[in-house]
Amino acid sequence: MNAKNLKYYAFMFLAPALISIFVFFFLPVIASFLISFTDFDIYSLNHPERIRFTGFQNYSKLLNDPLFWKALGNTFLYVIVASPLSILISLIAAISLNSKLVKFKSVFRLTFFMPVVTTLVAVAIVWRFIYHPRFGILNYALGLAGIEPLDWLGDPHYALPAIIIMTVWKNFGYNMIIFIAGLQNIPDYLYEAAILDGANKFQQLRNITIPMLAPTTLFISIITMIGFFQIFAEPYVMTQGGPLNSTLSIVLYMYREGFRWWNMGYSAAIAFVLFFIIFVFTLIQFKIKRVT
């Protein structure tokens, strides 16, 4: 068959997927960008002719919106606290499970992985009751250790940490699996040479395991951070963003503005700020990798 014909078939194989991605992904991205520069709201929903181009008004309004800053700050807290915590626990779990001393590895691996596959909304509801100030099993367990009961989701100081604990429980198994794959790729002779040189376990960890895992860790930190930047269902189900907006996230704020109050221009601007932040963070992480 000649080359021209093969090109025709290549097109036939590509077209369905690429057309649907173009129409239902790339076009909406562009449309969303344009909408973010308009005053598109509930009044123009059925009268598109009323939509006006307002330049950077939505963006400048965002800068003066305390609720947006609150949501942004909370989201950064989710990212900055939960990502390292989740990555650290995944790493410890992966190294423990990779040890030759442990039996029933597959059972442990399966157990740690179980929260990852389960439906977020369902487990968020389960945790809502676990955190119940009077009847929750967490306060009961803490009570056994002599700790006073906390109003986990009702107190603005504890609500965000409570959600972070839940998300770490939900997600650490995923990164653990990737770390295990990374650990299995480290050649044994590196450790054998280190042992010959008299390196102890801690030195091996610091000078072989951690550096050899650097590419894996970069990948994991990027996907973990992107995930936490988009946190939505946890605060939606567990606290509705409260108390006192202490758990409000960017995506939850975007959802409320866009689909509760129908301020679509404003909501699109919030979505683009989120995109911009994720973009910058990913870029920074790649730069750090190139430097080190």
Add this chain to the structure above:
Amino acid sequence: MTTGIKKIILTAILLIAGILTITPFIWMVSASFMYDGHASVYPPRFFPDVFTLVQYEKLFSHLNILRNFFNSLFLSCVITIISLFLNSMAGYAFAKFRFSKKDKIFKFLLSSMIIPAQVTMLPLFLLLKQLHLLNTYFAIIIPGLANIFGIFLTRQYIYSIPDSLIEAARIEGASEFLIYRKIILPLSAPILTTLAIFTFLGVWNDFLWPLISLTDSSMYTLPVALANLMGEHTKDPELMMAGSVVTVIPVIIVFLALQKYYIKGIMMSGIKG
């Protein structure tokens, strides 16, 4: 420290971590078999003193959760099947065909994976509203027809299938679609299984988009139905736990049955990335 003590300490740590991980599930299942109010006592009960299925009866007879279960199952299956075909066809084209700007298009697709899906939701909502497709199955199926991650995953795998197999089939006079169907699809069965689990679980567990695009409770998928139920039954942990069990059981079954492929897929994405 002797190896024996190390072994005991390590196993103890893992055991405690394992118990902590599994406890929410045990409590969920156990509370779902309790009568109203039996999970709201102090000290909390870990096991029902009287076992009952009354919460499940409520869910299925009064709250019509079977309908939501069917919606979730139907949508997950349909999207998985369609997207497997579309993604693997595109993946095949990127892996084995030569055409102009191929690498550029592929790189562009890959780099656009960092665009968060939330950015597309407003215009998608407006588009589907124009087409009168909101609150229908199409509202969920259309954005899920194909995805860049699926194209990437299948492309990487199909790349390793030897060209000679495809060439030989061409010389034998097999049509291009026959080659795709009889050679490419069967040989990429492992990656297609992996992708199928990813897609199925992704659709089943998805929340934000169904929440936006489905407005009628009979159209809700399980997570949306559950979140909605939570609004009315904040004080009924037993009922909510039964709802969570119904939502979670199918994904656990799919995962346990096909965990090998799922875990391999995650490991692959980690190494390639």
